[in-house]
Amino acid sequence: MPKQKILIIGSGGREHAIGWKIKQSPRCGELYFAPGNAGTSSIGINVDFKAVDIKGLIDFVKKEHIDVTLAIPDDPLALGIVDEFKKENLRIFGPTKNAAQLEWSKAFSKNFMRKHGLPTAKFDVCHDYKRAESYVKNHSFPIVIKVSGLALGKGVFICGNYTEAEKTLNNILNNKSFGEAGNEVVIEEFLTGPEISTHVFTDGKTYSIFPPSQDHKRIGENDEGPNTGGMGTVAPLPIVSDELMKEIEGTIIASTLSKMNEDGNTFSGVLYPGLMLTPNGPKILEYNARFGDPETQTYMRLLDTDLLDIIDACIDGTLDKIKINWKKLSACTIVLASGGYPESYEKGKIISGIENASGDKDIVIFHAGTKYDENRNLITNGGRVLGVSATGNTLKEALAGAYEAVKKISFEKMYYRRDIGKKVL
Ligand SMILES: Nc1ncnc2c1ncn2[C@@H]1O[C@H](COP(=O)(O)OP(=O)(O)O)[C@@H](O)[C@H]1O
Ligand SMILES: [Mg+2]
Incomplete structure (x- = not known):
């Protein structure tokens, strides 16, 4: 089987998790991250490009003969990285600039929803x-x-x-x-009700929906305090029945993708609609044109199919040829943040206990804001530092395992929410 050279663009826990999963593919050859973090450097090679340096990335991909590039964060997508790669006949996973408009222009996405009668505020x-x-x-x-x-x-x-x-x-x-x-x-x-995250892989023609998940956006327990990038996720959700998922698939996922197609903005990649389950049914809060962070850290623990096969199928328009399976398990991710985040916080704190915490096979620790200092100490380098993920036969079991592992990790002023998953249990 020919091995593929792969480049993952981005530097968060999400990118580490995607790399961790892709690395398990028998077809995964050399794996690069641009720019990556300390965690990604242990499974691949970090290259020092900003995610938005499209020209630099194209030159690198040509020089190194990269087979597939995954454009993960929102900003390069909004800048049209996929269009630029395609002009050069380079294989890239992600939506075009026009399709990604669902995320980078809320005005566009709301007008799109209105035009097509999609449920929204x-x-x-x-x-x-x-x-x-x-x-x-x-x-x-x-x-x-x-x-x-x-x-x-x-x-x-x-x-x-x-x-x-x-x-x-x-x-x-x-x-x-x-x-x-x-x-x-x-x-x-203003809408009310539980919020959930939905994700779908699509090649523009067919799609395959992920199990529902839930993020915890606020910094404080019981959803208090300012919004963050996300403090923890769980999946699947005991509060979302198969019947409700079917409804969401029909009224939201399938119609969004087919209407984007009709409008000439065919979407390929991962689409992530954020929903609110209101008393009047599920409504779309927003669209994201990419994988969620930290939803992805949880999803990669549950995905049973070779991620590289899925990525290739999305690029080639052959998603109808593969069946995507999810493990019959529950998973969660607890984000460990720097004290002070999402406002000002310090960097450069030495992180200890990771090896000890990742001893159990059900635990995987994904890096986000981490790096090695000149003495090879692992130190904090961002607001969200690590994502401790766990699987279990039940969500309760997964959460208990993750919190057990969290206790073994420490750095000065480490902060995490102790109530991840509580609302859906
Ligand atoms: N119409 C609404 N009613 C109530 N809360 C909302 C509404 N729209 C957004 N929110 C809250 O604000 C958060 C951020 O909004 P969102 O549209 O997802 O923007 P972004 O993720 O780009 O910041 C949501 O996760 C939700 O908690
Ligand atoms: Mg959002």
Whole structure:
């Protein structure tokens, strides 16, 4: 079997988890990460390119004769990395710039949902402050204001009253506090209900849906405090029945993909709609045009099919030829963060206990913000540092295993949520 040279773009826990899974493929040859982290350097070769350095990456791929590139983070996708690779006849996994618009323009995605009758919160898109202000005046509170462009998860504001809404609109539209990403805002109805993450692999023609998962976005227990990149995930979800998943598949997943196709923006790669299970049925909060982080760390523990086969099928349009299987297990990931995250935090803290914690076969530790210092000490290098993942026959078992492993790891000011999975148990 010919081995493939693979490049994974990105540096988070998600990219480590994807690399960990791809490495298990008998067809996986040399594995590169750009730029990667300490964890990825133990399973592959880190190359020092920024994820958005499209030109540098193309030159590298040509020079090293990389067979397949996986474009994982949102920003290179928004910059059109897939289109640029395709122009050069290079094989790449991910959506084109137009298809990824589902994520990088919330204005686009909301208008798309409205046009095709997809279930989502009522909304308006405004670039004009006066119009935005008058929309807010005529609607009830709380009201949700979202920066349209990519905002590192910091561009959504739930405003409890008019004063807050006015201040938020003024900051985004007049003071340009989000730069161009805030040239437009989406103002929408406040929804309630449990939030879930759905993911689907697609080659643009067929698709294969993942089990449902749940992230924990807020820094504090009981979902208090500011939003983060995600503090922990569980899958599958005891609160989502097969019947509900079927409904979501029909009304949300299949229709989104077929309507994107109809509109000439065929989506290929991974699509990740974030949903809210409202009293009036599941509604789309947003689309992401890529794998979630830390959902992926949990998903890779459950995926039973060769990931490289899936990636190749998505690129080649042959996804109908393979069956994707998921282990009949539960899995979870607990994120270990630097104290102070998502606000300011220190880096460079020595991490200890990883080897001890990963002794059990059900435990895998994925690196995010880590690096080696000049003395080969493993140190912290970001807000989210590690993701401790575990599998089990039940979610309860997986969580117990993961928290047991977490106890063995330490670094100064390490912080994690102790209530991951609690809501769905
Ligand atoms: N219409 C809404 N009603 C209530 N909460 C919302 C609504 N839209 C978003 N949220 C909350 O804000 C979070 C971030 O919103 P989202 O649209 O996913 O933006 P992003 O992930 O790009 O920051 C969601 O995970 C959800 O908790
Ligand atoms: Mg989101």
